[in-house]
Amino acid sequence: MKRYTSLPEVPKPVGPYSIAVEANGFYFLSGIIPLKKSSDTNDYVIPEKFSDQLKQVFENLKAALTSLGLDKTHVVKVTIFLTDLNTFSELNAFYENFFEKGFPSRTTVEVSRLPKNAQIELDCICCKHP
Helix, strand or coil, X not given: CEEEXXXXXXXXXXXXXXXXXXXXXXXXXXXECCCEECCCCCCEECCCCHHHHHXXXXXXXXXXXXXXXXXXXXXXXXXXEECXXXXXXXXXXXXXXXXXXXXXXXXXXXXXXXXXXXCEEEEEEEECCC
């Protein structure tokens, strides 16, 4: 089993956990929030608008996958946490364009709060041999 505590181009975890764990050809990615490096301060911030957070969280997912030598075709299961299910249709439209065809299985739930007051978080399971 291999644990990835950091990955290039991916914001550092906001707690004591591995960003990803590889076991028997599967990769388990921890919760990803829409952290983005601020051009003003060089600190990580979360965009205010949901649409910007949605785009950023998937950019962070793509960066994590690339760092692991994977791509979105390796994703087999996604869990998405939203603080407002009224954004569900916007999520679906973006998700459909991101994954295109052969969608991974997915669970989406509404939660009361997320780290750093993000409006969206996702985690996923990937398989090296899709």
